[in-house]
Amino acid sequence: MFKITNKERLAKDITKIVVEAPLIAKKAKAGQFVVVINDDKGERIPLTMADWDRQRGIITLILQDVGFTTHKLAAREIGNCIAHILGPLGHATEIKKLGQVICIGGGVGIAEILPVAGAFKQAGNDVVSIIGARNKELLILEEEMRAVCNELYITTDDGSYGRKGFVTELLKEILDGKTDKRANRQTHLIYAVGPIVMMRAVSDLTRPFRIKTIVSLNTIMVDATGMCGSCRCSVGDQAKFACVDGPDFDGHLVNFQELGKRVNQFKAQEQIIRDTL
Numbered sequence: 061m062f063k064i065t066n067k068e069r070l071a072k073d074i075t076k077i078v079v080e081a082p083l084i085a086k087k088a089k090a091g092q093f094v095v096v097i098n099d100d101k102g103e104r105i106p107l108t109m110a111d112w113d114r115q116r117g118i119i120t121l122i123l124q125d126v127g128f129t130t131h132k133l134a135a136r137e138i139g140n141c142i143a144h145i146l147g148p149l150g151h152a153t154e155i156k157k158l159g160q161v162i163c164i165g166g167g168v169g170i171a172e173i174l175p176v177a178g179a180f181k182q183a184g185n186d187v188v189s190i191i192g193a194r195n196k197e198l199l200i201l202e203e204e205m206r207a208v209c210n211e212l213y214i215t216t217d218d219g220s221y222g223r224k225g226f227v228t229e230l231l232k233e234i235l236d237g238k239t240d241k242r243a244n245r246q247t248h249l250i251y252a253v254g255p256i257v258m259m260r261a262v263s264d265l266t267r268p269f270r271i272k273t274i275v276s277l278n279t280i281m282v283d284a285t286g287m288c289g290s291c292r293c294s295v296g297d298q299a300k301f302a303c304v305d306g307p308d309f310d311g312h313l314v315n316f317q318e319l320g321k322r323v324n325q326f327k328a329q330e331q332i333i334r335d336t337l
């Protein structure tokens with residue numbers, strides 16, 4: 061059993077929970093995830109570790125209430141216990157000193173880029189981040205991101221905070237050298253996490269610039285050990301399992317169209333269970 065030691069509502073439908081998990085915290089690395097089973101009748105869902113503290117033996121999960129299990133988890137209170145947490149799972153993000161790294165997070169994807177941006181900064185990179193949300197109320201972790209980046213840009217779709225528009229519009233300005241502070245600086249790596257449509261748009265944008273672009277794929281996962289095949293995705297001409305081969309992949313090689321279809325394949329069943337809430 062994994063005790064919830066802290067809980068905070070970060071935005072509408074986005075909740076942070078801190079859980080006692082000393083063995084997982086001891087081995088956690090940026091980019092890795094855990095599989096969470098809320099109670100003994102619960103399904104398995106993957107969640108990225110947004111933070112961890114090895115000394116205190118805790119991990120932080122940030123989840124968006126999108127359906128049955130995330131809703132149940134967000135309703136848990138401090139002192140409650142989560143039945144099972146498995147991890148750390150997946151390959152850690154490859155962190156190296158490269159130069160300028162741009163980290164891009166959309167929606168709850170901001171929680172997933174936070175530890176990665178921090179790790180790139182710690183490795184001596186010049187870290188620029190762009191975070192975006194539909195509106196100001198949905199934007200999370202601004203201060204936490206500011207603390208781990210050399211520069212932070214914010215966009216909202218409706219212009220209620222930061223720059224109006226999508227993260228890709230700001231990214232294009234940076235890559236075109238139109239942002240004063242970033243003019244004439246070479247970008248060595250782009251790391252993007254967010255909705256599939258966003259990761260695809262970022263990858264399409266960076267392809268002609270020939271800048272290596274890594275995306276963290278949010279495929280459907282069940283066992284997360286490479287056995288069930290539910291997280292299969294196509295990367296270049298190869299079939300990959302996001303749970304054991306990823307979740308990070310080269311965005312220029314990911315078949316986003318297939319990915320979009322596969323994550324939506326259980327919509328009807330998800331709606332039936334959601335209606336019971």
Ligand SMILES: Cc1cc2nc3c(=O)[nH]c(=O)nc-3n(C[C@H](O)[C@H](O)[C@H](O)COP(=O)(O)OP(=O)(O)OC[C@H]3O[C@@H](n4cnc5c(N)ncnc54)[C@H](O)[C@@H]3O)c2cc1C
Pocket residue numbers: 093104105106107108109122123124125126127128129130131168171172277278279280281282307323324327330331334
């Ligand atoms: C490696 C990885 C890391 C993730 N990290 C986070 C995170 O840090 N925070 C966060 O809020 N979400 C994260 N997700 C997505 C999260 O797992 C899903 O939102 C969650 O499983 C939805 O379950 P549900 O029962 O609440 O909703 P449902 O109604 O069952 O599903 C809603 C949507 O979530 C997706 N989904 C459903 N079941 C799964 C599953 N077993 N595995 C993956 N996706 C599923 C589908 O796209 C589905 O349409 C991550 C996914 C992956 C693969």
Ligand code: FES
Pocket residue numbers: 280281282283284285286287288289290291292301302303304
């Ligand atoms: S989740 Fe089953 S193979 Fe990846």
